[in-house]
Amino acid sequence: MFITFALITLLGALAMLLQKNVIVAGLCMVATFFGVAGLFVLLGNPVAAALQVIVYTGAIMVLVLFVIMMLNSHEEEKAEASRPVQRWVSLALVAALALGSVKLVLASSGVKALNLNGAALPRATTLQNVGAALFADHLLGFEVVGLLLLAAMIGAVALTKRNL
Amino acid sequence: MDKFASLLHLTPAILWMVIKVVIVFAGVMSLAAIFTWVERRGSAMIQDRIGPNRAALFGKIRIIGLAQILADGIKMFFKEDLIPTDANRKLFWLAPFLAFVPALMGFAIIPFGKSFVSGGVSYHLSVLDPGNGMGMLYPLAIGGMAVYGVLVAAWSSNNKWSILGGMRASAAMVSYEIGMSLAVVSIFMTTGGYDPSEIIGTQGHLPWNWNIVHQPLGFIVFFTCLFAETNRLPFDFAEGESEIVAGFNTEFGSMKYSLMALAEYSHMMTASALIATLYFGGWQVPFVKDPTVMLSVACFLVKLVFFAWVFVWIRWTVPRFRYDQLMHLGWKVMLPMSMGNLVFHAWRMSQGH
Amino acid sequence: MGVIVKKVELSWLDRTYVWPVMKGMAITFEHFIKQLFTATSKRYTIQYPEMKKEMPEGYRGLHELKRFEDGAIKCVACFMCQEACPARCISIEAEEFSDLNITQGFEEKRPAIFKIDMLRCIYCGMCEEACPKDAIWLRKDYEVAAYDRLSMQFGKWDLMNTYAKADGKDRISQDPTPTVPRRTIVM
Structure with missing residues (x-):
């Protein structure tokens, strides 16, 4: 199961990068999101999986595709002049980043705790747990994020609609 | 059950799962097919017409036109499968499935009958326990x-009308999802849980x-x-036949079109199952405290068909509405209505109701 | 010139939109129930091959060449209808005949061939009006159709038999030889 979902995720991401057609790339990204949702379910967090599908595939990707269609570029864009140096530098940077993050995750206390407890599956997270965590443990962060989003929304409206 | 399972070299759990999946999907699909006929006949009746009543089995047995479904299916099956030259072929093939699969998948969570215990094992009548x-x-995610x-059907057929239809439909779907989700959230709140069986149990x-009595406003929004x-x-x-030919499925013909149409009706079935579950007590039989399993399934079916x-x-x-x-x-x-509904119920709960 | 359109003031109940929709649903449901429980024969729709519409008086449908009681054709081949026909679909060939019983030795005319091209006919009824003998009628049959063009050329016997079934008469395919004189000529 893990292999399947991981493959879906990775192949989706790869196809998205290699695909020249913007819409097809977007759909590949949807597949990636699905794979990630499946991984969430395997991790015992179905709520995150459902939210992933609702928010990312159901809303954000639809809007992104929507905008792409509205701008409507049927011609596939030509790649700009190849810049070999930049490409290799960026590849090296990405590789370093990936290695670092994997190392960090492996060194984190959570993974160590897992090692100690053996392969016991964590209990499935429910919506109630998520709510309790948001409104009890991380209330300040939640409020701040809410405020930030509101500010962003007002800013977007103000930017697009000059004469209110 | 156990014997039958061992006969097929399966564990009872897997066999039960397979049975459920077959029941649910075959049931929903055949109901959807029947509803293509019900829609045509019912709309005819509402308009003082008669509707399709002539299709007959073997040219003789004319069961009030029900054979129309078969006739339509056969016709669709034998039609030429056209793909426009400028269409994106892969996506054009994929689109009907992308439309059809979510419409059926949404039903998986819905309990269509009372759970029962047999031989120390409890069986749940929903694909996802x-x-x-x-x-x-x-269902919200799948919706x-x-x-x-x-969207994919519209874009892949490379046709102005398709794109217009697909774009405005997707915009409408995305914007209405928010109001719908908020209406559902207020049900989560009053129920204290978000599992369909819990929602049905508390009702x-x-x-x-x-819930229809407690949250009429939420029901109107959700509906x-x-x-x-x-x-x-x-x-x-x-x-929008009157303005953009047939919208997103303008270019679709034969089985692809019929899959699209079936997807619409399966979606309708899933939607009415959701209404029944969330607001009308799911499989609960009115005034019967402990219904038998068959009775509960029948009651759910009645509610489903009614909606x-x-x-x-x-x-x-x-x-029809105009787009604006x-x-x-x-x-x-x-959106404000469902928001108000949510706040109102939060307030009521804080007052200790 | 402007027209002042009076705006309908909606009551608050109508503004909710939910109540009017429910009223509308009641109306549609009433229609549904009414139609559901109406017998098939009383519905507006006429189920064509089984049920046929009764055509009104004066309807101009398929032609009939009238005949006397003994089966002799009334037409005297005077060509009036052929002249009157705006579509020129009638073609007649006359023949002389005499027999002692009917014509008592005089020569008389009758059509040897009387053809109407039903593909050309516009059912205007001019032939009926022109006929001095009331020998051609346009009656209520409207099901004039065939699988090929040739069978839309109606000949003399076809035209004489068009309503034979509806009137309960025998189909005839040859000029009769009457046994009694049809009429006495008053000189």
């Missing part, structure tokens, strides 16, 4: 996926304890949003 942690978020069927068997979500009239912006019929009924009652009216209704009426 209760307590899976996904609960009612699952969000339904947009892709429309009980008395009709005045059902209206479902119309936008399933792309049914009065919000059929995906198609699917309401979809048809509304179609011939309410005139739709957006106005969605953002300026439905």
